[in-house]
Amino acid sequence: MNTLKNPDNEIVLRVLSEVFEGFAFMFVEEEPDFDSEAPVECLCARIGFSGKSAAGVFEIVSPVDFCEELAENILGAEADELPPDAGENALKEVVNVACGYLLSEKFGTEEVFDLSIPETASVDPNEWRSLFVGGSYAVYLVEESPILVRLDSATAC
């Protein structure tokens, strides 16, 4: 299994920038030195993919507060106008769109990939720091809010 390597980071930054800007007018930057000890309530959105040359999962872990801000920006609505699950649905859609785009940038548009339906799960606030300290996730800042991104792919035989 390969997690995000430096060449992938460049592609991921480009893809995340286009997706967040296109969907929500939010700007993304890399933050390799990010650290914070405060526990954060967050969600992990995950999508699986499989194709001839690779299969794996793509994940984005995001603070719950940021998910809600993301939904507000996507819909151009105030917080009190949003349905209860809007933040979670916004993160799911971003992971869905970013994964499709990322695969085409990494493997080309000749390759056909099947994507799973995106899913979300809560992450224990106390585990937040261990996720980015462990090095499995790359950290990006979206309008100053950290998100953690991981692409795990195995090359198919």
Place this chain on the structure above:
Amino acid sequence: MGYNVLIVDDSPIIRKMVAKTLKISDLNISGYHFAENGRQALTVLEENWIDIVFADINMPEMNGMELIEEMVRRDLMATIPVVIISTERSRERIDSLREMGISAYLHKPFVPEEFARVVRDLLH
């Protein structure tokens, strides 16, 4: 009298976003219908007059490609314009959709101005 649209996507946020884009696009839309997957969409199509369908591909139960196959088989639905709005970027799959008769293909996230232009061209 305005047009009736059907928006098919398992993501509630995309359904709202497409509807909102239509509302601000100065298009003459009078009826908005929604479905979470292809199966629900077929029910809406059977029960309502729909002028244009906006559909995702990757959906549970019945995906966008299966929905189009079903629409093509049914005389009353076969001529309704279908705009696919998807994350799909595989050339082979997009070519297959065009061969199946879709009217337009837009990548997510779409640009509202491009979206409005495509819809205007199809409806007028």
